[in-house]
Amino acid sequence: MSLVGIVRDGIIVPDGPLMLPEGTRVRIEVAKESQAGKQQERQGGWWRGRVQISADFDELPPDIASAFGAHET
Numbered sequence: 446m447s448l449v450g451i452v453r454d455g456i457i458v459p460d461g462p463l464m465l466p467e468g469t470r471v472r473i474e475v476a477k478e479s480q481a482g483k484q485q486e487r488q489g490g491w492w493r494g495r496v497q498i499s500a501d502f503d504e505l506p507p508d509i510a511s512a513f514g515a516h517e518t
Contacts, residue, residue, distance in 0.1 A: 449476070 448471075450459035457473060465471070505515065 448459050450457050454456070454479065
């Protein structure tokens with residue numbers, strides 16, 4: 446996990462709330478100016494081979510269609 450923040454009056458202030466249990470040990474590193482506040486670039490493929498899309502994925506089930514007032518043509 447990586448957290449980003451700034452130093453204000455000698456205190457490290459995170460950019461958002463921390464959901465860490467009391468007493469959790471953390472390591473603090475000073476970011477290079479070019480990295481500060483910059484999100485890590487996302488990489489695809491994490492779910493490759495784990496997820497399959499059904500052949501009828503884009504077909505609306507009849508009960509849902511009737512709930513929205515859609516009729517088959």
